[in-house]
Amino acid sequence: MSWVTIGRLEDIPPRGARCVDTPEGRIAVFRTADNSVFAMEDSCPHKKGPLSQGIVHGASVTCPLHNWVISLESGAAQGADEGQVRTIPVRNDNGILRLDLTELRVAAE
Amino acid sequence: MTEKLVIIGNGMAPGRMLEELFEKAPGAYDVTIFNAEPRVNYDRIMLSPVLSGEKSYADIVIHDEAWYATNGVTLLKGARVTQIDRANRIVTAADGRTAAYDKLVIATGSSPIIIPVPGHQLPGVLAYRDLDDVDRMLEIARRGGRAIVIGGGLLGLEAAYGLKRQGMEVTVIHLMPTIMERQLDPPAAYILKKALADRGIDIITKANTKAILGTDKVEGIELEDGRVIAGEMVVMAVGIRPNAGLARDAGLTVNRGIVVDDGMATSDPDIYALGECAEHRGICYGLVAPLYESARALADRLSGGAADYQGSVTNTKLKVTGINLFSAGDFAEAPDREEIVLRDASAGVYKRLVLKDNRIVGTVLYGDTADGSWFFDLMKKGSDVSAMRDTLIFGQSFQGGVPLDPMAAVAALPDDAEICGCNGVCKGKITSTITAKGLTTLDGVRAHTKASASCGNCTGLVEQLMKLTLGDRYNPAAVVPMCGCTDLGHDDVRRLILAKGLKTIPAVMQELEWKTSCGCAKCRPALNYYLVCDWPDEYADDYQSRFINERVHANIQKDGSYSVVPRMWGGVTSAAELRAIADVVDKFDVPMVKVTGGQRIDLLGIQKEDLPAVWADLGKAGFVSGQAYAKGLRTVKTCVGTDWCRFGTQDSTGLGIRLEKFMWGSWTPAKLKLAVSGCPRNCAEATCKDIGVICVDSGFEIHFAGAAGLEIKGTEVLGMVRTEDEALEYIVALTQMYREQGRYLERIYKWAKRVGLDEIRRQIMDDADKRRSYFERFVFSQTFAQVDPWSERVSGKDKHEFSPMAVARLSEAAE
Numbered sequence: 001m002s003w004v005t006i007g008r009l010e011d012i013p014p015r016g017a018r019c020v021d022t023p024e025g026r027i028a029v030f031r032t033a034d035n036s037v038f039a040m041e042d043s044c045p046h047k048k049g050p051l052s053q054g055i056v057h058g059a060s061v062t063c064p065l066h067n068w069v070i071s072l073e074s075g076a077a078q079g080a081d082e083g084q085v086r087t088i089p090v091r092n093d094n095g096i097l098r099l100d101l102t103e104l105r106v107a108a109e
Numbered sequence: 110m111t112e113k114l115v116i117i118g119n120g121m122a123p124g125r126m127l128e129e130l131f132e133k134a135p136g137a138y139d140v141t142i143f144n145a146e147p148r149v150n151y152d153r154i155m156l157s158p159v160l161s162g163e164k165s166y167a168d169i170v171i172h173d174e175a176w177y178a179t180n181g182v183t184l185l186k187g188a189r190v191t192q193i194d195r196a197n198r199i200v201t202a203a204d205g206r207t208a209a210y211d212k213l214v215i216a217t218g219s220s221p222i223i224i225p226v227p228g229h230q231l232p233g234v235l236a237y238r239d240l241d242d243v244d245r246m247l248e249i250a251r252r253g254g255r256a257i258v259i260g261g262g263l264l265g266l267e268a269a270y271g272l273k274r275q276g277m278e279v280t281v282i283h284l285m286p287t288i289m290e291r292q293l294d295p296p297a298a299y300i301l302k303k304a305l306a307d308r309g310i311d312i313i314t315k316a317n318t319k320a321i322l323g324t325d326k327v328e329g330i331e332l333e334d335g336r337v338i339a340g341e342m343v344v345m346a347v348g349i350r351p352n353a354g355l356a357r358d359a360g361l362t363v364n365r366g367i368v369v370d371d372g373m374a375t376s377d378p379d380i381y382a383l384g385e386c387a388e389h390r391g392i393c394y395g396l397v398a399p400l401y402e403s404a405r406a407l408a409d410r411l412s413g414g415a416a417d418y419q420g421s422v423t424n425t426k427l428k429v430t431g432i433n434l435f436s437a438g439d440f441a442e443a444p445d446r447e448e449i450v451l452r453d454a455s456a457g458v459y460k461r462l463v464l465k466d467n468r469i470v471g472t473v474l475y476g477d478t479a480d481g482s483w484f485f486d487l488m489k490k491g492s493d494v495s496a497m498r499d500t501l502i503f504g505q506s507f508q509g510g511v512p513l514d515p516m517a518a519v520a521a522l523p524d525d526a527e528i529c530g531c532n533g534v535c536k537g538k539i540t541s542t543i544t545a546k547g548l549t550t551l552d553g554v555r556a557h558t559k560a561s562a563s564c565g566n567c568t569g570l571v572e573q574l575m576k577l578t579l580g581d582r583y584n585p586a587a588v589v590p591m592c593g594c595t596d597l598g599h600d601d602v603r604r605l606i607l608a609k610g611l612k613t614i615p616a617v618m619q620e621l622e623w624k625t626s627c628g629c630a631k632c633r634p635a636l637n638y639y640l641v642c643d644w645p646d647e648y649a650d651d652y653q654s655r656f657i658n659e660r661v662h663a664n665i666q667k668d669g670s671y672s673v674v675p676r677m678w679g680g681v682t683s684a685a686e687l688r689a690i691a692d693v694v695d696k697f698d699v700p701m702v703k704v705t706g707g708q709r710i711d712l713l714g715i716q717k718e719d720l721p722a723v724w725a726d727l728g729k730a731g732f733v734s735g736q737a738y739a740k741g742l743r744t745v746k747t748c749v750g751t752d753w754c755r756f757g758t759q760d761s762t763g764l765g766i767r768l769e770k771f772m773w774g775s776w777t778p779a780k781l782k783l784a785v786s787g788c789p790r791n792c793a794e795a796t797c798k799d800i801g802v803i804c805v806d807s808g809f810e811i812h813f814a815g816a817a818g819l820e821i822k823g824t825e826v827l828g829m830v831r832t833e834d835e836a837l838e839y840i841v842a843l844t845q846m847y848r849e850q851g852r853y854l855e856r857i858y859k860w861a862k863r864v865g866l867d868e869i870r871r872q873i874m875d876d877a878d879k880r881r882s883y884f885e886r887f888v889f890s891q892t893f894a895q896v897d898p899w900s901e902r903v904s905g906k907d908k909h910e911f912s913p914m915a916v917a918r919l920s921e922a923a924e
Contacts, residue, residue, distance in 0.1 A: 006915040015627060018914035029914060033627045050669040053657040055630040062630035064657040064665050069630070101917060109659040 003091060003098035009035065010095070017052040017061070024104050027088055028052035029097065030072050032059055038072035039090040039099055045070075045083025111139045112630075114411070115208050117190045117355070118216035119144035121153055122384030122400040124171055129408030131180055137412060140182045141208045143200065145189040146239065149173055154397050154531060155241070157429075160243050169337045173420040190217075193359040195377060197765040212379055212411060215356055215367060219349040219385035219395070224259070228321030236266045246342065249276035254341035257281075257330055259318055261288035263425060265346035269310050270429045272344070280311040280338055282318055282330070290426045296452075297459055297475045304432055304457075325539030344918035351386045352392050356441040366393040373415035383407055389420060396423050413518045422489050424472075424481070424530055433474075435481035439463065440471030441725055451502045460502055467495040480504035482570065483518070486526045492510055519573040528574065529560040529567045536574060543578045551575065592631035593810040594623050599852035603639055612644050614651055628654075635853035635878070636739065641776050642848050645890040652907065658738035661910055663720055673721060673735035675727050676773065679766035679785075680708025680745045689730030697723055707719075707782065709735055709743030721911055724899035733773075733897040740854070741776040742783075745769040746794065749802065750787030759804035764833055771837060772844065774895040775887070777861070778851030781844065796824045799857045800840055809836040813843060814858040814866070822858055825866050828874040842883035843873050849886075 012031040020027040020041055022103045026042035027081045028051050036059065049065030057080035059072045069078040091102035116123045120141050127140065158164040177184045193213070201207045221236035223229055233249065235242050246268075250256070256272040259263045261283030263505035269279045277738065281288070287298035310454050317333040329339040351366035361367045362376040366388030370433055373381045373389075382398050385393065394400055397423030402694040409416035424437035440463045441446070450640040451460040456476060462484065463471035469488040474481055483505040487494060496812055500507050506518040524537030542548065543559045554571060555562040561571040575583045590596050597605070611617045614636050618628060628636070633654035640648040652660050677686070681852075690710055693703055700714035722735075737743060745766030751757040765785040773785075782796035785802040795801025797817040801824050803810040806832040815824035827843060830836050846869065851860040861869060872879045902911075 004917050006917065011909065011914050013653055013909065019914045020911065021916045023918065026913075027917075047667065048669075053661075053665060053669070055633060055656065057627055057629045057633065058625055058651065060629075065667065067630065099917065106425075 002102060003100055005096060005098050007097055008095050009037065009041065009092060009097060012037075015056045017054075017056060019052050020099065022101065022104060026050070026052070027099065027104075028061075029090065029099070030056055030061060030078075032056060032072070035092075037090050037092050037097060039088040040072070040075050040085045041084075041088070043085065044068055045077060045085055046081065082087075111137065113209055114138035114140045114212050114213040114214070115144045115210035116140065116214045116216060117193075117200065118142075118214075118218055118383055118384065119146065119148075119150050119184065120216060120218050121150065121171065121397060121405050121803075123214060123216040124150040125178070125401050126216075126383060126404035126408050126411075127182070129405050130411055131757065133408060133414075133857045134412035138212070140180070142184045143180060143188045143202055143206075143208070144184060144186050144482050147187045148240065149177070149184070151240065156240070156243055156356050157267035157271050158457070159240070160246060160268065160673055161274040162271075163274075166240060181328065181559075190355060193355060193380075195359055195380070198379075207706050214407070215375070215380065215382045215386060216384045217352040217355060217386045219351045219393075221345060222347050222348045224318065224347060226318055226320050228323060229345075231323050231327050232323055232325070233323070233327030233341060233343065234321060237264055237344055237346045239350075239575075246272060246344065247275065249342045250277050252341065253277060255280060255339060256342040256344060257338055257340040258346060259330075260344075260346035260348070261285070261312060261314065262346060262348075263289060263292065263427060265344070266305065266310075266427065267429060268344050268346055269305070270308065272342075273308060273310055277342075278311075278340075279309070280340065281305075281312065281314065282316045282332070282338075283314045283658060284317055288312060288314065289427075289436075292473075293434075294440050294461060294473050297434070297436075297461070300457065300459055300475050301427075301432065301434060305429075308429075339406075348683055349385065351388065353386055356380075356382065358387070364388050364391075371406075371419065372410045373403055373418060374410075374413040380695040381407055381410075389418060392420065392422070394421065396425070398530050398533050399423055404727070405533075422485075426481075428480070433476055433478045435478040436472065437485050438469070438471035440473055446470070446679045449498075449502045462502060464494070464498075467493050467498070469494060479518075479569075482527060482530070482567075483522070485530075489527075516577060519570060520577055528570050529558075529562075532562065534558050534560040539571065539574050540578045543575060544656075547585070548575075548577060548584060549873070574581060592629055594618075594625040594628050594632050595621060597621060599635065599855075602636070603850075603852075605642075606639055606643055611829055612640065612647055612650075614640065614654060621679070632840050638776060638853050639777065641906070642890070645893045646667075659740070660907075661717065661720060662724075662736075662738065663715070663733050664738045667711065668714075670714045672711050672718055672737075673715055673720070673723055673727075674705065674709055674711050674735040675732035676769070677709040678733040678769050679745055679762050681747075681762060681766065682710075686730060688734070689727065689732070693723055693726050696726065704731045705744075706739070707737075708746050709737075709744065711737070718911055718913075721902055725903045728897075728900050728903055734899045736773065739776065740779050742772045742774070744782055745772075746782070746784035746798070748785075748787045748792040750785075754787055756790060757787035757804070758806045759787055759809065759833070761785040761793065761802070761804050764804075764809075764836060765793075766831070768837060768840060771841065771891075774897075775844070775848070776894065777844065777848050779856045781847075781857065783840075795820070798824065800843065802836060802840070807857075808832065811836060811839055811843075813869075814861040816856060816858045820858075825861065827870060838884050840872055840881065841887050842880040843869070845883040845887040845890075847871060848881075848890075 006020050015033050017030045018027050027039055027098055028042035030038045042050050044051055044063040046068045049063040051061050051063055053064045054061040060069050062069050068081050075087040077083040091098045152169040152171050155169040188206055190200050191203050192201045199207055199209050221238045235245055255278040258269045258281045261281050269281050273279045287295045318330055319333045320331045322329045331337050353363045353367045356367040357363040367382035367386055369375055369382050369387050369389055375382050401420050403418045406416040406418035427434040447464045449462045458476035461473045462469055468491050474486040494501055520723050522536050526536045528536050539558050539560050546557055548554050561568045589598055591599050609620055611620055617636050634656055637651050637654040658664050663673050697719050699712045703711045705711050745765040747762045747767050750761030781799045783800045784793040784798045786793040786795040787804045797815040801812040810829050811827040812824035813827050816822040847857050847860055
């Protein structure tokens with residue numbers, strides 16, 4: 001694993017998200033009310049809606065396009081909907097946020 | 110000593126009979142049921158909602174496994190009885206299982222009639238009778254294509270609707286000139302046919318099927334007149350035939366069905382027949398209400414009573430969402446009959462009563478079926494209606510000149526009036542059970558009385574009875590919570606926010622005992638709106654609880670880009686403004702520019718990162734946000750009024766601009782669109798807006814509660830005012846009343862329906878103090894709301910929203 005620094009916890013509003021651009025597409029990085037941090041591809045399994053633009057509640061986000069609810073922990077669609085978002089490993093080292101893009105790079109090659 | 114009761118068949122009729130029997134004489138019998146289907150007892154009349162996807166199998170189970178266990182019933186599933194040995198009192202199933210009986214009930218039901226046209230045995234030809242049929246229909250429906258339903262009766266039309274809901278194209282073939290001819294007269298059949306056509310269901314009447322086409326599966330049908338209709342499925346819904354073969358083989362008297370007397374006994378006094386297989390006084394019933402009535406009589410006989418079943422007068426309702434239809438009795442014309450007809454084409458209402466000797470003998474109601482049970486009750490009792498003949502058609506609440514109060518109508522019903530037709534539950538049973546069991550919820554009433562537990566058409570009546578019996582203790586609003594995070598409804602939450610002085614979202618969630626840590630995407634935006642509205646000076650807007658459009662002041666599109674709509678006051682623009690827009694389009698390579706329905710210009714396909722720069726350029730030209738994304742004031746559409754138009758009576762453009770400049774920036778429960786027309790020709794289309802003004806010579810007619818979206822609804826008139834200043838004050842007061850009372854996402858027309866037009870008119874038109882206080886609260890709120898969000902963001906607010914946090918190259922990871 002190799003970790004890439006993307007910024008600080010304070011850069012993301014609580015119950016909010018920011019984006020990280022990579023050549024393989026956008027990654028959404030979420031911060032919950034209790035300051036947990038999650039990362040996943042910024043694309044809803046339903047119609048590719050930008051999840052980073054949704055409302056964050058508990059450890060879930062609701063997609064802004066058609067209200068699918070995605071678990072931030074597992075990337076799985078909740079409730080009656082079926083779908084899976086690829087999650088990205090993320091680490092919070094004393095407020096410094098790092099992503100592990102290894103798998104993304106493997107996928108790119 | 111316990112006797113042995115054996116029942117052949119496990120449908121709704123024997124199920125109901127056993128419930129009554131266990132209540133009347135618990136433990137009297139040792140019960141064994143032979144069931145040919147591999148299931149427990151389920152509600153067959155609810156197959157249509159299962160087909161349309163509105164309910165699931167689990168929702169329609171009447172008796173689960175536990176019920177059979179609790180009542181000590183031996184249920185033999187998949188056991189089809191092949192022989193009744195009357196001499197030795199033993200029944201035998203195909204798989205060899207046997208049971209001895211002291212009393213035997215035959216409840217073998219009926220079979221669908223399959224017309225033996227060529228091709229009727231092809232795969233894809235289905236009946237509509239049990240869950241297996243529904244499962245097969247759903248399987249074919251998943252692949253799409255066209256379904257052909259043969260039979261335009263009740264069952265056929267419900268099947269057609271269900272298949273349409275499942276995404277199939279649907280054609281109904283009906284032999285007779287009008288659909289549902291046994292229940293409907295031709296005018297009602299015509300309205301129904303039109304309503305179904307509007308739902309995309311083709312209906313071909315006077316059509317006879319010649320053959321079903323296809324080699325190894327259904328490919329279509331051919332009609333007698335040579336027409337060919339291609340399709341993947343043929344559903345036969347042309348009628349049922351009682352299953353009487355077993356009884357006939359056993360030597361019992363059989364006509365069309367198994368002949369029974371008023372005690373439901375067959376020609377053998379120890380053998381009874383019940384349900385669709387039975388024939389009572391020459392009639393084989395196919396509806397659930399009469400079967401339940403006869404089940405009650407049989408249960409009484411089996412527990413030693415002497416109840417007689419007298420036959421039933423039946424009524425019919427169609428279970429198609431959004432279509433209200435009620436039919437009962439006989440409505441053919443005859444010389445000794447008179448009729449009373451009420452038609453209201455614009456409201457889609459048709460009512461017809463057929464009278465004979467001053468008594469109702471037939472009823473057809475379409476559109477408004479609220480009085481169905483009352484007419485039905487008068488008909489069943491044979492009441493003389495001559496005293497109220499003049500107003501009879503207007504329904505129960507109209508009698509004696511009392512105002513139209515639905516509660517009074519329900520209160521006036523006698524205790525033996527039937528409320529739930531499916532389950533044969535009368536008013537007295539419901540009210541006494543509510544009192545005896547201390548019930549306070551609809552679910553409780555359903556569980557204990559079965560009322561409203563089947564098709565649900567009587568739910569409104571049952572709720573009114575609960576209200577009547579419980580008074581204020583019944584609060585139906587509490588039944589509909591805001592979301593899964595709370596048990597409180599919107600109105601309670603709004604009331605408690607004010608009563609407890611709650612001024613932040615965490616405070617609301619803490620004090621009102623939210624079940625989740627930080628709410629969900631449904632309740633957070635609602636709470637944020639309520640707090641913005643109620644504490645305009647104190648509450649700090651929580652952007653993380655706003656939907657993305659209101660957070661970034663643009664409209665998100667399907668590809669994640671945004672659209673930008675600047676305000677054009679009253680729809681008026683200029684060369685300078687248009688030039689500035691053209692420059693923005695060039696500079697940012699905007700892919701699409703479109704004129705909106707609200708008289709302004711939409712720039713589509715702008716990337717989020719570009720939004721602040723786009724706004725900066727528009728701002729320099731004097732534009733502010735058009736709030737085209739907001740649950741708030743959107744546009745004020747106008748016509749050119751007295752300035753130009755030869756018909757204009759007032760300065761409609763000026764009033765529109767004045768309203769927009771006064772009201773922009775305000776948040777409302779749902780979007781709010783206004784229009785001002787300069788004369789009754791109404792070029793600004795003000796009569797389908799949330800609030801509209803029609804100018805006339807003598808002043809301004811204020812309209813509200815229109816809609817032209819998912820629903821289409823003309824406005825209601827609030828009232829007439831003389832001056833432009835008054836028009837502004839009244840409209841603003843109305844808006845504030847809606848802001849304070851509306852539920853989040855509830856459009857003004859829905860709010861108005863809920864609180865009542867008269868109440869709104871009373872507060873805004875008649876109560877000057879009230880109007881003034883609404884107006885002043887709106888003005889106060891505007892001092893905090895009228896800040897252009899675009900210029901705020903151009904100057905740096907929420908900068909984090911518009912740029913990525915980082916840009917990562919994948920190669921970095923390898924370093």
